[in-house]
Amino acid sequence: MRRPLLFVSLLGLALLVALALWSPWRRPAPEVVRPAPYRDLDPAVAALVERTIARVLERPREAGAHGDLGLVYEANQLWAEARACFETAVALDPSHPGWRLHLALAARQTGDHATARTLLETLARDAPDLPAVHERLGEARLEAGDLDGAARAFQRVIDLAPQQSNGYTRLGDVLLQQGRVEEALALLEQAVSLDPEDRQAFYLLGRAYQRLGRADEAETALAKGRDATPRYLPDPLSERVQRYAVNLPARLERAGWLLQAGHPDQAATLLQQALRDHPDNPDVLNNLAVAYLHMNRLDEAHTLLERARALDDRRFGTYLNLASWALRTGDPARALAYAEDALARAPDQVQIQMTRAQALAALDRTSEALAAAEDAHRLAPDQAAPLALAGDLLLQLDRPAEAAGRYREALRLDPDLLPALIGLTRAALRLGQTDEARRTFERARRLAPEHPYVARLTRQFQDRP
Known part of the structure; x- marks a missing residue:
């Protein structure tokens, strides 16, 4: 009577061994997501992608390896590839909130707004203390026309990040759309007091002032909110995304920020690297020339600008930068000629009229300079x-x-x-x-x-x- 029991025990042991052999580590590794063949990648992006793929091949069953590759694709606007990587990372580690959040972002960027919202709704319940998740969820609800739901999400952002302007700005926007102008005004004034650089808050504050008939305050706020774009709270993976942004637009944007922050030497280093990858790109040549102008490396700036002009003489920016170069070299007559060339190519650019005014003033043609400055004001009141x-x-x-x-x-x-x-x-x-x-x-x-x-x-x- 004991033999059948022994047989059953041996059978159970065999099943356990089989299950052990068919563990996740014995299954085929997920495929590595490579760039679509039609992609014409920036050399710096291609090199970073290849290095990151090599790390994935070393650890093909690790969610972090696939997710990291997804961040590289995301940082360089390769959204379809990024989404595929994040799907793999989430399948390997469903509990990781970062991969789930960035999968939602990639779904939205590929046009799948419904999936993005579903992912964010679930993630907000599972990770209720991440303000970046609630900010993105509020945005998704707002896009779907769910104003009340968006308001709840943005209030949660305020609760979790009360020293950041984002939640106040976003909730103020919703309240404006609901016609609750006085409540919106209080939130938006709080936003600009927390962050005087929040242009979106100033723009919305200007709209609130307009609706309350406070025209002078509206004009000031709208001016400070000019060219406003949404800003997002960072999430635990944001720093890595910024580090991986090596395509040309990202490098130009970073160089522009460095110039505005008063670091032309750092901007120049970044742009010199970009120029090695893109030796005939007029945008790179112009931006590096501007950095050199700030560093008083005038001869090098002039050489770059002449190269840019030879490549494409239709760009007003090249002539505008040449005018700035001529002013710095003490040649206002030449600066005026370049400014006129720029004006012929772009008659509605404020900075051209400003540069004309400076050149005319340097030539002691002050009345004409004043007329140019007034023209600039008319273009941008x-x-x-x-x-x-x-x-x-x-x-x-x-x-x-x-x-x-x-x-x-x-x-x-x-x-x-x-x-x-x-x-x-x-x-x-x-x-x-x-x-x-x-x-x-x-x-x-x-x-x-x-x-x-x-x-x-x-x-x-x-x-x-």
Whole structure:
């Protein structure tokens, strides 16, 4: 009677062995996602993809390896490939919130909004403490017309990240769409106080002011919100995505940010690498030339700009940069000629008229320079810089009252514009308006105490009774 039991035990052992042999590690490894054959990859992207694929081949059953390859594809806008990688990563590790979030992002970017929203709804329940997930979920609900659901998601963002402007900006947008303007206004004012660089918040704040009939405040806020684009909270994988963005648009964008941040040397290093991969790209040549102009490497900048012009003489930007180069070399006549060439190619560009005005002023053709600055203002009435330049030129023409008016208009659009603060101080002093001069000077000194003209004004005020 014991033999059947022994037979059953041996059979069970055999089944356990078979199951062990058919473990996940014995199954065929997932396929590695390679770029579609029609892709014409940037050399830097191609090299990064090949290196990352090699790591996947070393660890073909690891979710992290496939997910990392997906991040490389995502960073360089290869969304179909990114989605396939994230699908593999999620299949291998369904509990990882990062792979699930980026699968939702890739689904949205490939046009599958319904799947993206379903993924985000599930993830928000499973990972309720990730603010980036709720921000993306709110956006998906908003796109689907679910305003109440979007509002709940964005309120959750505020609860999880109260020191970030994103949740306030997004919820303010929803409330504006619901007609709850006063509530939206409070949120949007909170957003800009948390982050004065949040252009989307300023744009929406301007719309709220408009709807409340506060026209002057609306104009100022809308000017600060010009060219606003949505900004997203980082998630645990965002830093890696940024690091993997090596395609040409990403490198140009990063170089532009470095230039704006006052790091032309770092921008130049990045652009030199891009130029090795794209030696005949006029955009790369122009951007590297601009970095060299900031570094006072004028001969090298000129050589690059002439190469760009030889490759494509239709681009107004090349002539505009040549005009800037000529101004820096002390040749305003040549700068004016280049600015006129740029104007012929793009008659509605504000910066061209600004550069024309600077060249004309350097040639002592101040009235013509003022006309160019006024043309720039007409092209962009919501920008403060043309008004400040017009004020400078009116001061040169000994018209301080009109200059003061231009400076005040500029400061209404941008209260921290240093040239306008300095200019209004000078104009007010000429007009004998000492109190206003002191107020604007103190604002200028708080913003830039080491600025040479601020230092000169400091001595001037010290010499006054």
